[in-house]
Amino acid sequence: MNFSKKNHKHLINNNYVSKHLKIVFSVFVLFMAMASCNSDKSKKGEQELAVYQCPMQCESDKTYSKTGSCPVCKMDLKAIAQESSSELVLDEISDESIFNLTSKWNTEEAEVIQLEDLKGKTLVMVMIYTTCKAACPRLVADMRNIEAKIPKESLKDLNFILISIDPETDTSQRLKAFAKENLMDDLHWTFLQGTESGVREFANVLAVKYKQITPLDFSHSNIISVFNTKGELVHQQEGLGVDNKETIETILKLAN
Amino acid sequence: MKTILRLTLSIMFTLYLSAAFCQSEMVSIKGGNYIPLYGRDSLQVTISDFKIDVFPVTNQEYLDFVKRHPKWQRSQVKRLFADKNYLVNWVSDTILNDNQSLKAPITNMSWFAANDYCDCQGKRLATVDEWEYVAMADEDIADARTKDSYNEYILGWYEKPKTFNNEIGSTFKNYWNVYDLHGLVWEWTLDFNSVLVSGESRKDVDTDLNLFCGSAAIGATDLMNYAAFMRYAIRGSLKAKYSMKNLGFRCVQDIKEEK
Numbered sequence: 001m002n003f004s005k006k007n008h009k010h011l012i013n014n015n016y017v018s019k020h021l022k023i024v025f026s027v028f029v030l031f032m033a034m035a036s037c038n039s040d041k042s043k044k045g046e047q048e049l050a051v052y053q054c055p056m057q058c059e060s061d062k063t064y065s066k067t068g069s070c071p072v073c074k075m076d077l078k079a080i081a082q083e084s085s086s087e088l089v090l091d092e093i094s095d096e097s098i099f100n101l102t103s104k105w106n107t108e109e110a111e112v113i114q115l116e117d118l119k120g121k122t123l124v125m126v127m128i129y130t131t132c133k134a135a136c137p138r139l140v141a142d143m144r145n146i147e148a149k150i151p152k153e154s155l156k157d158l159n160f161i162l163i164s165i166d167p168e169t170d171t172s173q174r175l176k177a178f179a180k181e182n183l184m185d186d187l188h189w190t191f192l193q194g195t196e197s198g199v200r201e202f203a204n205v206l207a208v209k210y211k212q213i214t215p216l217d218f219s220h221s222n223i224i225s226v227f228n229t230k231g232e233l234v235h236q237q238e239g240l241g242v243d244n245k246e247t248i249e250t251i252l253k254l255a256n
Numbered sequence: 257m258k259t260i261l262r263l264t265l266s267i268m269f270t271l272y273l274s275a276a277f278c279q280s281e282m283v284s285i286k287g288g289n290y291i292p293l294y295g296r297d298s299l300q301v302t303i304s305d306f307k308i309d310v311f312p313v314t315n316q317e318y319l320d321f322v323k324r325h326p327k328w329q330r331s332q333v334k335r336l337f338a339d340k341n342y343l344v345n346w347v348s349d350t351i352l353n354d355n356q357s358l359k360a361p362i363t364n365m366s367w368f369a370a371n372d373y374c375d376c377q378g379k380r381l382a383t384v385d386e387w388e389y390v391a392m393a394d395e396d397i398a399d400a401r402t403k404d405s406y407n408e409y410i411l412g413w414y415e416k417p418k419t420f421n422n423e424i425g426s427t428f429k430n431y432w433n434v435y436d437l438h439g440l441v442w443e444w445t446l447d448f449n450s451v452l453v454s455g456e457s458r459k460d461v462d463t464d465l466n467l468f469c470g471s472a473a474i475g476a477t478d479l480m481n482y483a484a485f486m487r488y489a490i491r492g493s494l495k496a497k498y499s500m501k502n503l504g505f506r507c508v509q510d511i512k513e514e515k
Binding site for chain 1: 334368495
């Protein structure tokens with residue numbers, strides 16, 4: 001359909017069309033960008049609200065709430081495809097996304113991944129180290145408490161990720177053993193071992209502070225972070241054994 | 257006549273350029289032990305030999321960097337890596353503001369950007385311990401922390417406004433031949449996020465008693481060193497994407513052992 005219009009215009013003025021197409025395209029891109037910003041909000045309920053627009057955008061980005069024809073070029077108004085745009089947006093990594101980080105990580109299954117490979121699921125992340133005696137067991141417990149309150153059917157859309165701040169000690173094997181020991185070996189649990197610089201960079205993204213006190217002991221912030229499927233930080237829970245109601249609500253909202 | 261004028265101008269320009277490029281010269285720092293304001297549990301910290309930039313990274317150097325690495329230009333940079341204040345005073349992606357000297361230290365800089373800059377030069381940011389080790393020297397001795405004049409100088413600087421506009425090299429050359437550690441800008445450190453003196457340390461960090469905010473000043477090993485305490489407090493309050501107008505950086509390099 002688009003194609004025939006293009007040909008039609010082509011007869012009139014080649015230059016004009018290419019210019020025009022550029023504008024159409026840029027407006028489209030602009031719209032997509034806006035759509036991506038609003039996609040979280042739109043999920044909440046305005047989703048059903050269809051929007052119509054002149055396919056040639058004679059009135060720039062003016063939109064209509066009903067079908068009809070464009071008052072300028074008389075073409076039928078077209079519904080702006082919201083589903084397809086959100087699909088496309090999924091493929092794009094936004095500025096705020098942690099998927100912009102290119103560091104490499106080993107999982108507890110000894111696979112090498114980048115954070116981008118975690119795309120598509122709601123992520124619940126925490127930084128720990130396995131030789132930790134004080135806070136981490138409680139932090140791990142906090143994670144399991146959160147997991148326990150999530151309905152079973154939602155778990156497939158979630159990924160609970162524990163990142164080691166001690167990449168030297170916490171190898172894949174060690175993390176695997178830790179996972180088994182703590183009954184966190186299901187598919188929705190992932191443990192990551194990074195490099196020293198990768199871990200530091202990631203901790204900075206999460207605003208997690210940590211310091212090595214002795215070779216096997218770290219002092220660190222206790223923060224559980226929730227990311228949406230696009231890797232954007234949505235919520236952070238600070239502290240040990242705090243009320244996790246808000247965190248769970250956030251996760252459920254994102255997972256549905 | 258005109259030719260001579262042109263020649264002189266071009267020579268001056270070349271000299272100026274080379275001066276601008278040579279600024280990233282480094283000096284070697286002999287490692288050693290010292291007790292920082294906040295150490296590990298053993299208090300003493302061991303610093304290995306390393307090299308450090310004589311001056312902070314300048315506007316000129318950073319400008320060259322963003323030209324080569326467009327992803328760090330203001331309009332290109334990802335929000336994850338730098339907040340809205342990143343290079344906020346520049347006119348555009350590659351043009352400085354009129355009131356910004358090419359030889360002034362670069363500021364409005366996030367940790368991610370500073371980290372990557374050093375990485376691209378085959379260097380890295382200094383650790384807090386390394387930075388403090390070099391910075392505790394005054395003109396004459398390696399550890400001047402107990403000297404009144406040393407502390408007064410730094411505290412005097414804290415009261416001076418807008419020193420970030422001054423050119424590099426405008427403060428004293430210290431014992432290690434390093435300039436501008438005090439008196440110009442604060443500097444990013446590699447592991448600034450290891451400083452747990454922050455609001456957070458009261459609620460969400462596990463038992464690190466010597467770093468608790470209220471008791472931080474008491475737990476500090478060097479009560480005289482209020483100036484250093486201020487630096488740790490700033491580091492504790494920073495996030496890596498923050499860009500502050502009085503926070504710059506310089507790089508260091510490990511000395512590779514001959515094999």
